[in-house]
Amino acid sequence: MALDQETFGQLCDTVRRFVRERLVPLEERVEEEDDVPPEVIREMADLGLFGISVPESYGGLGLSLSEEIEVIRELCQTSLAFRSAIGTNVGIGSQGLVMDGTEEQRARYLPKIASGEMVISFALTEPEAGSDAASLRTSARRDGHEYVLNGSKRYITNATRAGAFTVMARTDPDSKGAGGISAFIVEAGTPSLSVGKPDRKMGQRGTKTADVIFEDCRVPAENLIGGREGQGFYMAMRVLDRGRLHLSSVAIGQAERMLRDTVRYASERRQFGQAIADFQLIQGLLADCRTELFAASAMVRETARRFDGQQSITLDAACCKYFATEMVGRVADRCVQIHGGAGYMAEYAIERFYRDVRLLRLYEGTSQVQQLVIARNLMKSMD
Structure with missing residues (x-):
């Protein structure tokens, strides 16, 4: 849902001032400390930046894509670490729920994502599956009212900050292509889920990426996004x-x-x-x-x-x-x-x-x- 022109203009002006007056002066600190100050993340949440792509009915701003790209353009006039802090909530972490989640899943997670209370990461890439995403090996085996996940994910943005992960896993071991892949919401702190130490990178200091490992990690069946197997890819x-x-x-x-x-x-x-x-x-x-x-x-x-x-x-x-x-x-x-x-x-x-x-x-x-x-x-x- 698009905002009226005046309200949207005010939002862009606010983000522009926030970037130039608040974030740009912090660039060297972020580079040196390799982190975004927690108080800045709270300020970004107060501005509604974590929920710009989440529908208004779930507490977000519900921006159209035409509006979203203008806000992101303003936010990226500074260190990319600041955009990365909200990026998975705005994009690949939340949009699977928006597009395909059940009503119960949306009601449970989207308000927390929109407010910044929960950071959600997108876990697709693996040590042997990057550009060839359909070849992923992480498995999800149905066991009663749960799925048992095994495998590892690599370079997962915001993994160390995440309260939940959108995880791609293979539910049909006989299907080696895209059709056997399903998507799950896996909450941080779930037993047998672990996060590796933060990666050291060429650039984008202040952004956080890490491995995410599943070892007989049990996830409730109701966390299968959309309630249907084989739709994740x-x-x-x-x-x-x-x-x-x-x-x-x-x-x-x-x-x-x-x-x-x-x-x-x-x-x-x-x-x-x-x-x-x-x-x-x-x-x-x-x-x-x-x-x-x-x-x-x-x-x-x-x-x-x-x-x-x-x-x-x-x-x-x-x-x-x-x-x-x-x-x-x-x-x-x-x-x-x-x-x-x-x-x-x-x-x-x-x-x-x-x-x-x-x-x-x-x-x-x-x-x-x-x-x-x-x-x-x-x-x-x-x-």
């Missing part, structure tokens, strides 16, 4: 259509921040008696950044509009995710180049952004997976 793919636009907007927000900082730097940095922004080769790099950023913005906004209009967007969502995340990598590289030696120094934010945005081309479908999705959908359209 297809649910995940529908969720990822929306998630790919969300991540495209993340990339756009990061590119905007880097370009804004770099234009300021180029206007102030002087060589050969003038600002380096006056040199045509520097202007060419800036122009390339702005042009690609504009193209990505137009793609994402148009595709979100079509999603809100109930149109199929699988092909175009893959195009958006592919282009926008590759775009932000090129923007980061150009911005470091314009900064020169300073761009390689940790005292400048561009060094951190350069490392942080590299991950965007990997998770929720690598660039190569997006290429496959695009090509296969093109070939289907020729049938």
Whole structure:
């Protein structure tokens, strides 16, 4: 449900001020401590950011996708750790429940997710199942009124903060493909569920990822999302259509921040008696950044509009995710180049952004997976 234009404008203005006045000054602290301060997470919850995609009937803001991408664009004008703190609640952690959950499951979990009382993570990736998600090995065996889960998940965002996990597991061992996979809500603290130590990463310090292990972990049968086996993989793919636009907007927000900082730097940095922004080769790099950023913005906004209009967007969502995340990598590289030696120094934010945005081309479908999705959908359209 879309907000009226005035209310939505006020929300975006509030997020913009919160980012620039509250979050940007904390970037170095987050980098040094590798964590988001708890008081900031509470403030984000008070702003309603954990529930922007949850329907109003369950305590969320119920934003349309067109609205969600604008809010995320504003939130991503700073360290990605802040967006990551809410990301699984807004996206892949909650949307399976929104799309396919039973009424009892939605009523039980969505209000807690929307308020930020519960962080929910999405557990799909495994040591031997990443891009080939349909090959996952985590099993879920029915035993009376419970399922017994065994297996391990890897690189699970917000695993150390999670109050629950949306877990993909194979309920039909005879089906080796997507049709044998089901989705479950597994609450943190369930016996025989354990979370590994936080991963050390190239960038995005302050975000939390870790392994999640299930060893004869018993889950109530009523926690099977939608109450039907064999629907988990297809649910995940529908969720990822929306998630790919969300991540495209993340990339756009990061590119905007880097370009804004770099234009300021180029206007102030002087060589050969003038600002380096006056040199045509520097202007060419800036122009390339702005042009690609504009193209990505137009793609994402148009595709979100079509999603809100109930149109199929699988092909175009893959195009958006592919282009926008590759775009932000090129923007980061150009911005470091314009900064020169300073761009390689940790005292400048561009060094951190350069490392942080590299991950965007990997998770929720690598660039190569997006290429496959695009090509296969093109070939289907020729049938």
